[in-house]
Amino acid sequence: MPRFRYKVIDEAGNIMEQEGDYPSEEVLLGELFRGGYALVRIEKIEKEEKRAEDKEGKRIKLHFGGVSDRDISIFCRQLGTMVNAGLSIVDALKIIADQTPNKKLALAANDVAVKVSEGMSISSAMQKHPNIFPEFVINLVKVGEETGNLDVSLLKVADYYEKIAMIKSKIKSASFYPTFVVVVATAIVSGILYFLVPTFAGIYSSLGGELPLPTQILITTSNVLRNSLPTVIVSIIASLFIFRYFYGNSYVFRKNIHKLSLRVPKMNDLIVKSTMAKFARTMATLFSAGVALERAFEIAGQVAGNLVIKEAVEQAKKGVIEGEPMYKALDKTGLFPKLVIAMVKVGEDTGRLDNMLETIARFYEDEFDKTVDGMIKLIEPMLIVFIGGVVGLILIALYMPIFKMGELIKT
Structure with a gap:
């Protein structure tokens, strides 16, 4: 059965992006219409899914070192600030990738930027790098996308990882x-x-x-x-x-x-x-x-x-x-x-x-x-x-x- 990704606006004005299997595009459109949703974008993703599976082995590996809580905090704070200032997500990700000293995080940010420019949601793109972006980040980013408050969610993630980094730093110093x-x-x-x-x-x-x-x-x-x-x-x-x-x-x-x-x-x-x-x-x-x-x-x-x-x-x-x-x-x-x-x-x-x-x-x-x-x-x-x-x-x-x-x- 074909798989579709679609972006809609509900009656309350919330933007949502979801995926699902439907017999045809007409069936999906009918369900969205009956549910009172306004369609923003719809796309068939069978081929894209296959490409993602083929690229699964190319996931960024963390052989030595990794991405610390502080790295995640800085990344999310910069991204949230840029999105709040009106910069597009793709441009913001590319700027951060050029500036971040962590090479693995830079590679992941560049890849996320490419996938977002191709039409994928940022949370779905981040999910392709589970060893870089924790589930906590992905979940809050997804909520931010669905509610239209991505910048707020990213800043919350930044505050959270800043606090966690401080706790871990205290334990190490002790x-x-x-x-x-x-x-x-x-x-x-x-x-x-x-x-x-x-x-x-x-x-x-x-x-x-x-x-x-x-x-x-x-x-x-x-x-x-x-x-x-x-x-x-x-x-x-x-x-x-x-x-x-x-x-x-x-x-x-x-x-x-x-x-x-x-x-x-x-x-x-x-x-x-x-x-x-x-x-x-x-x-x-x-x-x-x-x-x-x-x-x-x-x-x-x-x-x-x-x-x-x-x-x-x-x-x-x-x-x-x-x-x-x-x-x-x-x-x-x-x-x-x-x-x-x-x-x-x-x-x-x-x-x-x-x-x-x-x-x-x-x-x-x-x-x-x-x-x-x-x-x-x-x-x-x-x-x-x-x-x-x-x-x-x-x-x-x-x-x-x-x-x-x-x-x-x-x-």
Whole structure:
């Protein structure tokens, strides 16, 4: 059966672009006329679909690096601003493609511009590059096209990804310092064990006598490290590769890791607050843009990050589809804080759910910032004390025999 793409205006003045299979163009025109729609454009797309399928293998691949949230935010803000200023979508996309430093995003923007100039809607053109443009972007762009407020939708997307980028940046900054300090401290301790301890061990063995227990343990550790250094390095690298493989390919393994992270003190607080901020921000943006609640739940689950919370969102979505109020569906999962439940209930009762979700998002974004700052302030002195303690114990164990030099020397 032939497939047609058509653009129409409904009785309320909204512009819509859709696709469908119909026996003939006359049948489609008859249905549109009976529905009260004014036809803007109609085209048969069988050949175009075939060309798209043939080109499917030419999709832009992200071998190294990709398109970051910040890249998407800048792209949508520039496009929204240009569309608002009256520039055509094709010209705006070409200008952005020439200016953006991200080559993959530039290639995708150019391709979208070509497809739009051929008559395809911008959301449909973006769908051809799912590894460049997330579903969140495509859905809001589609809503913007249908309502005639494309510029508003694009600016909402820009604001959203700007917020998400800030959350991710905070998480990276919070984890970078302790990771860097631990790596440097491990390198220093390994250097002491590998180079310094054997020198002292040689001196002490020439003296004879029995060494203190801490010194014996230190020398044994040093010998194991020196004799098995290649094995230790290979084991660490192999463990990292195995973990990465299972984390990337095993849903059960990844879910167990995420479940464990929710039980670690302090970390669980950080994860819950960041996830609630992303969930509420996503739902608020999609719901206010006119995306169906069911679809909003699907996308919010995808951006949650934690599989345990993602499954809870999917469970809540089923409850909403079955007719439950949103606050009850969220409460049944047992993972959403009481504050979220209470505020969603107020939003539903007052008919201002999008505003209440926006309030929840702002609240948890602020709480997340405070938690990250608090953790950094707490981790800093703890790491200093821990590393200082380890190095101190090594030095004490190393110099203990010197304090008992008389007992060690055998005549």
